[in-house]
Amino acid sequence: MPMYPYHCPKCDKDFDVEMRPTEVGKRTVECPSCHEKKVTRVYTGFFAKTSRKA
Numbered sequence: 001m002p003m004y005p006y007h008c009p010k011c012d013k014d015f016d017v018e019m020r021p022t023e024v025g026k027r028t029v030e031c032p033s034c035h036e037k038k039v040t041r042v043y044t045g046f047f048a049k050t051s052r053k054a
């Protein structure tokens with residue numbers, strides 16, 4: 001499954017969330033550090049980086 005980068009504005013921390021492409025934008029993402037739910041998705045390019053080779 002691809003990893004999507006997110007940024008938490010509350011604790012200023014970047015983290016990756018593993019989810020299916022169809023879940024992006026629908027699933028509630030929570031910061032692993034402070035459990036903030038209003039996190040920002042980081043756009044690094046057209047394709048999301050993957051945790052392993054396809």
Ligand SMILES: [Zn+2]
Pocket residue numbers: 008009010011012013031032033034035036
């Ligand atoms: Zn946070």
